[in-house]
Amino acid sequence: MAEKRNIFLVGPMGAGKSTIGRHLADELHLEFFDSDQEIERRTGADIAWIFDLEGEDGFRKREENVIYDLTDKQGIVLATGGGSVMNKDVRNRLSARGIVVYLQTTIDKQVARTQRDKRRPLLQHGEPETVLRELAEVRNPLYEEVADYVIDTDDQSARAVANQIVSKIDLF
Numbered sequence: 052m053a054e055k056r057n058i059f060l061v062g063p064m065g066a067g068k069s070t071i072g073r074h075l076a077d078e079l080h081l082e083f084f085d086s087d088q089e090i091e092r093r094t095g096a097d098i099a100w101i102f103d104l105e106g107e108d109g110f111r112k113r114e115e116n117v118i119y120d121l122t123d124k125q126g127i128v129l130a131t132g133g134g135s136v137m138n139k140d141v142r143n144r145l146s147a148r149g150i151v152v153y154l155q156t157t158i159d160k161q162v163a164r165t166q167r168d169k170r171r172p173l174l175q176h177g178e179p180e181t182v183l184r185e186l187a188e189v190r191n192p193l194y195e196e197v198a199d200y201v202i203d204t205d206d207q208s209a210r211a212v213a214n215q216i217v218s219k220i221d222l223f
């Protein structure tokens with residue numbers, strides 16, 4: 052039987068990877084995973100706690116392991132963590148195992164979409180706008196490098212973005 056394709060969502064915090072990923076999986080009748088949630092499930096600790104105890108390096112190692120395991124599957128939508136693409140092995144793995152969709156957004160939208168929720172340790176120190184801008188400078192070229200498709204999420208609902216992805220990508 053032909054291999055069922057995977058869709059991997061990459062992009063910065065607040066791009067909507069987790070929210071859009073769920074809609075997309077529903078639309079396409081694929082299984083949904085979220086690397087951040089899977090790390091928390093396996094560890095039994097939340098991301099902020101992992102950052103506190105093990106530092107960002109410890110978190111990144113867990114993230115790499117989880118992404119390696121999940122990308123062994125077929126027929127999934129995976130929302131990846133915003134910083135996972137900093138690891139070249141992760142980028143190569145995503146490219147090899149599925150279709151990579153970069154969800155793009157502006158810094159203003161990122162600030163608005165992340166401000167109510169305190170789960171993102173990298174946004175707990177300093178001005179969120181400045182931090183997000185600095186991360187974008189380093190990471191945006193990496194999202195672009197790994198992406199098969201780039202989708203702008205700014206002026207449409209998460210469900211509309213999911214529908215746009217369905218109509219744009221060539222799954223088979």
Ligand SMILES: Nc1ncnc2c1ncn2[C@@H]1O[C@H](COP(=O)(O)OP(=O)(O)OP(=O)(O)O)[C@@H](O)[C@H]1O
Pocket residue numbers: 062063064065066067068069070071087130131132133164165171204205207208209212
């Ligand atoms: N297209 C959209 N329009 C309006 N709000 C959105 C859109 N996409 C996501 N949101 C909202 O923005 C917030 C952040 O979205 P989400 O958690 O899906 O981002 P993320 O890319 O998974 O971030 P992270 O990398 O931190 O996990 C959520 O409250 C979500 O409902």
Ligand SMILES: O=C(O)C1=C[C@@H](O)[C@@H](O)[C@H](O)C1
Pocket residue numbers: 063064087098131132133134135170171172173
């Ligand atoms: O952009 C990042 O580095 C992060 C994004 C989130 O998805 C989480 O993986 C964590 O908060 C770190």
Ligand SMILES: [Mg+2]
Pocket residue numbers: 068069070085087130131
């Ligand atoms: Mg998410």
